[in-house]
Amino acid sequence: MAAFERLSAECDSEEIGARAVRWALQGSVDAEGVCWLSLDVTADVPMQCQRCLGSVVVEAHGVSRFRLVFAGEEWGDEDLEDDSFEALEIDGPLDLATLVEDEVLLALPTVPTHTQCAMPAKAGEQVEPVVEKRPSPFAVLEKLKRN
Numbered sequence: 001m002a003a004f005e006r007l008s009a010e011c012d013s014e015e016i017g018a019r020a021v022r023w024a025l026q027g028s029v030d031a032e033g034v035c036w037l038s039l040d041v042t043a044d045v046p047m048q049c050q051r052c053l054g055s056v057v058v059e060a061h062g063v064s065r066f067r068l069v070f071a072g073e074e075w076g077d078e079d080l081e082d083d084s085f086e087a088l089e090i091d092g093p094l095d096l097a098t099l100v101e102d103e104v105l106l107a108l109p110t111v112p113t114h115t116q117c118a119m120p121a122k123a124g125e126q127v128e129p130v131v132e133k134r135p136s137p138f139a140v141l142e143k144l145k146r147n
């Protein structure tokens with residue numbers, strides 16, 4: 001995570017440690033010969049709670065679908081109205097690191113807060129950072145599997 005400069009700037013730098021951004025990229029070509037990329041990113045991002053100013057770990061999860069548009073390629077205007085994907089112009093090697101970082105940044109809350117802030121610590125008491133998790137789609141799947 002520390003390798004991403006823009007993301008690091010959003011982080012609580014003391015808590016960043018060896019945290020990682022997990023990502024998966026899948027490419028496909030449809031029947032019409034259009035090239036697609038699906039990007040899935042997940043990261044536990046330490047941020048500063050805007051209510052109590054303590055550390056809060058936010059689970060950022062983003063999924064995006066890109067239609068690859070090669071330089072000089074014509075593509076219909078109707079695509080602009082479809083917001084289930086973004087057009088990605090390819091004009092050389094793909095800058096995957098930037099794409100992954102953008103995705104994490106987009107998934108971050110504008111105002112990170114704990115759902116419930118810990119009470120102010122008494123003198124000499126250690127405050128544990130409270131881990132906040134949005135329900136991940138995988139957790140939902142796990143529940144379905146179990147039932």
Ligand SMILES: [Zn+2]
Pocket residue numbers: 049050051052053054056113114116117118
């Ligand atoms: Zn808080």
